[in-house]
Amino acid sequence: MKIAMIGSGYVGLVSGACFADFGHSVVCVDKAVAKIEALERGEIPIYEPGLDALVAENVKAGRLSFTTELAGAVAAADMVFIAVGTPSRRGDGHADLSYVYAAAREIALAVTGFTVVVTKSTVPVGTGDEVERIIRETNPAADVAVVSNPEFLREGAAIGDFKKPDRIVVGLEDERAREPMVEVYRPLYLNASPIVFTSRRSSELIKYAANAFLAMKITFINEIADLCEEVGADVQAVSRGIGLDNRIGSKFLHAGPGYGGSCFPKDTLALVKTAQDHGSAVRLIETTVAINDQRKRAMARKVIAACGGDARGKVVAVLGLTFKPRTDDMREAPSLSIIQALQDAGAKVVAHDPVGMEAAKPLLDDAVSYAESPYEAAAGADALVLVTEWDQFRALDFARLKAAMRAPVLVDLRNVYSPDEVARHGFTYEGVGRAA
Ligand code: UGA
Secondary structure, eight states: OEEEEEOOSHHHHHHHHHHHHTTOEEEEEOSOHHHHHHHHTTOOSSOOTTHHHHHHHHHHTTSEEEESOHHHHHHTOSEEEEOOOOOBOTTTOOBOOHHHHHHHHHHHHHOOSSEEEEEOSOOOTTHHHHHHHHHHHHOTTOOEEEEEOOOOOOTTSHHHHHHSOSOEEEEOSSGGGHHHHHHHTHHHHHTTOOEEEEOHHHHHHHHHHHHHHHHHHHHHHHHHHHHHHHHTOBHHHHHHHHHTSTTTOSTTOOOOSOOOSSSHHHHHHHHHHHHHHTTOOOHHHHHHHHHHHHHHHHHHHHHHHHTTSOOTTOEEEEEOOSSSSSOOOOTTOHHHHHHHHHHHTTOEEEEEOTTTHHHHGGGSOTTOEEOSSHHHHHTTOSEEEEOSOOGGGTTOOHHHHHHHOSSOEEEETTOOSOHHHHHHTTOEEEOSSBOO
16 A cells, blocks of 8 residues: 655644554655655654654654645545644634644645545544545545544553554545555454454544543543541542453553643643534533543642642652653643642742653753752652652652752652651651551
């Protein structure tokens, strides 16, 4: 298969490199000249484990290349994937589809022969219809089938998720697209990954419903965690106890400081808007969004309580800034609201993150200072707050921390440590959903 991948951001690059690895011939397209030049030099603009080696291998094998010229790549392609961004539109929370529609217009003018146009970007229900309308209006002679094929990649685990998916979802209205879609995913298909064929609108909704459900599941366990603190129960035990029921499932039941990232906050909001536009309401998701927003600042109150109820003049060391480990992505990271709230309460914040500090600096107040290690961050601190569960923070040397800190207090917002173990080192421990 000859593939043109429009948009060489996170999804486009990972998908393009993986399709190339399956043996297809892939051209990744992007308007950003600097990005394409960097990729041609072998520099990967995002942090994703394994991606640099995968890109390098496939470039070397002649299966993967990069260009800023959309027309040439599309003209030569059997399949064109749209993987451009769909950020939240400022002001109203709707997904901003201007990049998707602009790509559709350019694709319309460049296609030759029958071409399958696949939307991989996360797009609201009905976007496939609009992409098809735009293509037909722009070039009535274009022979295309427009397909929805949402991605379910997690940052930090994207290559594994692409190559061993729980399922592949394909929404199509034109049967001619079925065979090429099977062909492009053949290695996975042979590996028994299920392919769900459905209508285009159902496929578009599956993506939002999946993310909204996961966001709701996290929010559910976060609320149960709050209840655990009140009633003297341990959310880790509750989570395990309910998760072993196959109907519930053990994943995404880890209580923490609230979900963040580029997907859940944006997609839950967009689903709420879509429902409202259709005179409907997804009230569980509306509530999920509200609870999660409040939760981040509530975590700062937890830290202040651990500092004795008053943060003024206190030094708080924050470990982990990115929205989750193994990424440098700071979008909607809980650390942003938590740090802001701590500063508002008069605390001085010293932060450390193994990868995300450069990305974090422009987003955080100038008064935040940065440390090169957890121990440097802890020097003179009144509390140590673990916000992101990087592996580097899973085996901290408590004796060394205690010697460095002004007061030995650990607020573990990811429940990485066992309270007893930390207490044995003479620390005051505060987790999430664990009664003191
Ligand atoms: C998420 C989905 O997991 C992917 O399937 C989807 O493809 C992607 O969004 C997307 O729409 O593109 P991602 O945002 O990379 O992936 O990150 P997750 O691993 O899902 O974590 C999201 C947030 O939930 C993080 O802030 C994480 O810390 C939090 N989380 C996750 C919890 O607080 N508890 C959990 O048990 C799991």
